[in-house]
Amino acid sequence: MSIRDWPEGERPREKLLALGSEALSDAELLAIFLRVGVTGRSAVDLARDLLSAFGGLRPLLEADRTRFCAERGLGEAKFVQLQATLELSRRHLASQLAREDALTSPTLVRAYLSSRLRHLGHEEFAALFLDSQHRVIRFESLFRGTLDSASVYPREVARRALELGAGAIIFAHNHPSGVAEPSDADRRITERLRQALALFEIRVLDHFVVGDGEVVSFAERGLL
Template identity: 50%
Template sequence: MNLPARIPETERPRERLASQGACALHDSELLALILRTGVPGANALELARALMLRYGGLRGALAAPLPELRQVHGMGTAKACSLAAVLELARRAHIEPLRSRDLMSHPDAVRSYCIAALGHLEIELCMALFLDQRLHLIECCELARGTLNQAAIYPREVVREALRHHAAALILAHNHPSGAAQPSAADLALTRQLKQALALVDVRLVDHLIVARDQAVSLAERGQL
């Protein structure tokens, strides 16, 4: 990993992980293992620390947009893709248990997944969890992404995706990068329009979750669906 010679071999991240386990490592050390190599003037550990400082911590570094990461000094395409792959693997591992559950009976699991997927984003993104007749997950898909405070969602496009996935129901989720999880008038209007559009093709809107950082508001639980 191009670590400086002054660090004893037993104190290097890879050796510490092998002897003490991953839990013993700091975030920057784990990130350095993913980056693998540094650049002239900075080893992998220093590069990892700089990346975390730039993006406000581990979560921000892993969630940074791929095109932006590629432009960071010392990163490049290979390192940026490695970080993106780690984040996607974590997302898939998180969602895997949902595929064998009745999601109506496990609202906390759905909420947890949506927070993990959307809570860290700096732009607004809308996604849908498409469900079968048993309310088991078929697929989770991104529907739209936008600016800091807006992502354009069109009911006809959601209906088309629901039909393409042969869904019997769906859960809509989007984030508020501002940090306020309260539904806006536009959120409520979209929910009504989408519910009506889906009903025309016998697809049920189970819930609409609004995510803001580490919290999620369920419109179904609030009686606003």
């Protein structure tokens, strides 16, 4: 049966308009994105098949081009559309954060950093450079690869902070293992950075470790 033949209250688009997007299931939201199904399968049926094939919504959204396009009902056009949608979401979070005091918006900071780092298959160390009122100047990825005390250079971080006129910094990095617990190396790196930046009166406000479903704050743990 085509979705057009369903009762109006059960059609994903009409349901979204009547009740809001939060009322829809993952399959219903994905069906709206897909727009059409395939022979013998409605868009909702196809969405359910895809969620099963990928093991959930997140693996589908984070799939690379080859994996994504290999599934029936998907392809390069849908992959491009999805990447554009995800980037719009990240930019929306960034625009929200730019209007806020980062120090008083921990939930928004967490969401933004998670959107930038959670999906990466490698470890990446990044920073939110802030002005003296803790408004975001810029987000930048600084170092990539396995992090240890030799792979993060405080001098380079300080140089970039001075170039941008930053008065404070929030650091973040991801753990591809999915476990967000800070390591001893994470603590050592943070302390080295804090000491180096203090020489230039640049405050390290926090360091977030991004995991699979959790984002751990050094400040909240009393590690700064």
